[in-house]
Amino acid sequence: MSGGDIAIRARGLTKCFGELRAVDDVDLTVERRQVYGFLGPNGSGKSTSIRMLCGLLTPTDGEIEVLGLRIPEQAETLRQRIGYMTQQFSLFADLTLQENLEFLAAVQNLPPKKARERVDELLEEYHFSDRANQLAGTMSGGQKQRLALAGSVIHNPELLFLDEPTSAVDPESRRDFWEKLFELADAGTTILVSSHYMDEAERCHRLAILDRGVLVADGSPAELTGRLADRTLEIKGEHPRQAKHIVLTVSGVISAAQIGNSLRVLCAEAGDCAARIQDALANASVDAEVVPAAPNLEDVFVAVTNKQPQQQPSEHS
Ligand SMILES: Nc1ncnc2c1ncn2[C@@H]1O[C@H](COP(=O)(O)OP(=O)(O)O)[C@@H](O)[C@H]1O
Ligand SMILES: [Mg+2]
Numbered sequence: 001m002s003g004g005d006i007a008i009r010a011r012g013l014t015k016c017f018g019e020l021r022a023v024d025d026v027d028l029t030v031e032r033r034q035v036y037g038f039l040g041p042n043g044s045g046k047s048t049s050i051r052m053l054c055g056l057l058t059p060t061d062g063e064i065e066v067l068g069l070r071i072p073e074q075a076e077t078l079r080q081r082i083g084y085m086t087q088q089f090s091l092f093a094d095l096t097l098q099e100n101l102e103f104l105a106a107v108q109n110l111p112p113k114k115a116r117e118r119v120d121e122l123l124e125e126y127h128f129s130d131r132a133n134q135l136a137g138t139m140s141g142g143q144k145q146r147l148a149l150a151g152s153v154i155h156n157p158e159l160l161f162l163d164e165p166t167s168a169v170d171p172e173s174r175r176d177f178w179e180k181l182f183e184l185a186d187a188g189t190t191i192l193v194s195s196h197y198m199d200e201a202e203r204c205h206r207l208a209i210l211d212r213g214v215l216v217a218d219g220s221p222a223e224l225t226g227r228l229a230d231r232t233l234e235i236k237g238e239h240p241r242q243a244k245h246i247v248l249t250v251s252g253v254i255s256a257a258q259i260g261n262s263l264r265v266l267c268a269e270a271g272d273c274a275a276r277i278q279d280a281l282a283n284a285s286v287d288a289e290v291v292p293a294a295p296n297l298e299d300v301f302v303a304v305t306n307k308q309p310q311q312q313p314s315e316h317s
Contacts, residue, residue: 030206234264
């Protein structure tokens, strides 16, 4: 792969805060025009990594090259070519939508005529034309994040860093937001996006999973789930709670999570785990059926972090 196809390359990326190794020897390669997901529990080092890759934070150790620039040395040049957006609403609540975008255009030094054209274009593309004069503070959480996204691409950056952009957003707005991300990726933008939502992770071209600062897995969703082949089971029965207690005592079982009336079980290796579970349930006179299940990214997350992923808010929240 030639250097021109690579948007981000980090080797041995490390950040210490006193005794804490918040990011620990991370190697990362992100190809251009990809949507690359950054996954991990709270405190796993996602934001710290992103800040270093943008040139906002100096690494303790390691090498970073972004869009062919050495970071942090050439961070000033990089800044004009990237966009950066975080979970926090980063717009002015007491300015209108249009004024917010005009302000960001000025910050990016767009000439006045170009700025006007670009603001109009974004208002249109992001479906805000009819509310250009509304105060940003009066919008819903999802609308605010969509406006923040529009603002972060005002200068047509080649690369976008999005740090948990949809954490505080309802599921429908999250889908809208991801539609925009794919439009940007189709138009050639590289996107690095952190998230703790598994449905978002499924949509990424590739992803990296961090745990306590360490990169514990990376690959395409299919590669990552493929590594768990024959290690995921579903247990269906009348008494899932009772079954769970028994299943967790069986050797080789890593986790058992109740989902509705069934249990989802992850085994340490493919093999005779299902048979051992079946025996244990039969010995305890618990009537249940053990069937193979196709592995998903939640299973991957559990397998590499030993934690259950954070659940997404319900459709009503
Ligand atoms: N400026 C800082 N000073 C000290 N500790 C920090 C600082 N920033 C982050 N940390 C710590 O580093 C770890 C990783 O944090 P962070 O990168 O924010 O994780 P994530 O974004 O995955 O939730 C956490 O333990 C956090 O408390
Ligand atoms: Mg964070």
